[in-house]
Amino acid sequence: MMPLTAREQEYVLHAIVGAHGIAARSDFFLWSQGPLQALLPHAVLVCAQLGADGAVLRSEAWHSAVLDAAQVRSYQEQAAHLAPAWRAAGRQARVIDGVLVHANMAAGGGSLFALFSAPAPQADAARQAYLLELLLPYLHLHWLALPDYLHGAPAGAARAASARELEVLRWVSIGKSNEEVGQILGISGWTVKSHLQRIYKLLGVSNRTQAVTRGMALRLIGHQR
Incomplete structure (x- = not known):
C-alpha cells in the first residue's frame, strides 16, 4: 500500500x-x-x-x-x-x-x-x-449503472455537451445576450435560450451567471480577463 x-x-x-x-x-x-x-x-x-x-x-x-x-x-x-x-x-x-x-x-x-x-x-x-x-x-x-445509454449511437452522440452548446456558453461568458449570440451563430434567440436551458440542466445550475462560473470551474470555457 x-x-x-x-x-x-x-x-x-x-x-x-x-x-x-x-x-x-x-x-x-x-x-x-x-x-x-x-x-x-x-x-x-x-x-x-x-x-x-x-x-x-x-x-x-x-x-x-x-x-x-x-x-x-x-x-x-x-x-x-x-x-x-x-x-x-x-x-x-x-x-x-x-x-x-x-x-x-x-x-x-x-x-x-x-x-x-x-x-x-x-x-x-x-x-x-x-x-x-x-x-x-x-x-x-x-x-x-448509468441510465439511458444510447446503444448504437454514433461515436460522440452521448457526449455531455455538444459543440454548439459550448459555443453558446462561451459567447454568454463574455456578456453577449441571447439575441446577440443568435446573430453571431446564425440561429434565433429562442434557439439560444433552448441551448442555455440544456446547459443549465447539464451543469446543475439555474441561471447564466452560475452556468458561466461552473463552466469555467470545469474548464468547459476559458477564464475571461
Whole structure:
C-alpha cells in the first residue's frame, strides 16, 4: 500500500463521497471533470464494457474539450487495443503507451477505464496507477449503472455537451445576450435560450451567471480577463 499525502487523502475522500451522488449521465460527467480530474488529471476518459472474453462490447469517451466524431472514435479504438495489453501486463493499473489504464474483470465480463494525457510527464506513474486502483470500484459501479445509454449511437452522440452548446456558453461568458449570440451563430434567440436551458440542466445550475462560473470551474470555457 502506497502512503498518500494529506492532499491526496482529501481528494480521494472527495471523489468517493462525490461518486455516491451519481444518478444521471450529467452527474457522472461533472464528477469526472471535478473530483476525478483533481486527483487524476486527464484530457479524455474512455469507459469500456468488456465481455467474458475480454472483448469490448461498448465504449464512450468523456471529455470537456470539443472533439469531432473521428477523434472520439480514435480514442475509443485506442482503448480497445489497450485491453489485451492490460491483461498481458498482469491485470494491474499501469501506464501503457502513455495512457493510464485499469480494468475490473470477473467471470462474466467487466469494464476498462483509460485516461489519456495522464499522468502528466512529471507525475509519478506508479502513484497515479495506485490512485486509479483506489477509484476503480466507483468508476466500474457508477458508469455501468448509468441510465439511458444510447446503444448504437454514433461515436460522440452521448457526449455531455455538444459543440454548439459550448459555443453558446462561451459567447454568454463574455456578456453577449441571447439575441446577440443568435446573430453571431446564425440561429434565433429562442434557439439560444433552448441551448442555455440544456446547459443549465447539464451543469446543475439555474441561471447564466452560475452556468458561466461552473463552466469555467470545469474548464468547459476559458477564464475571461
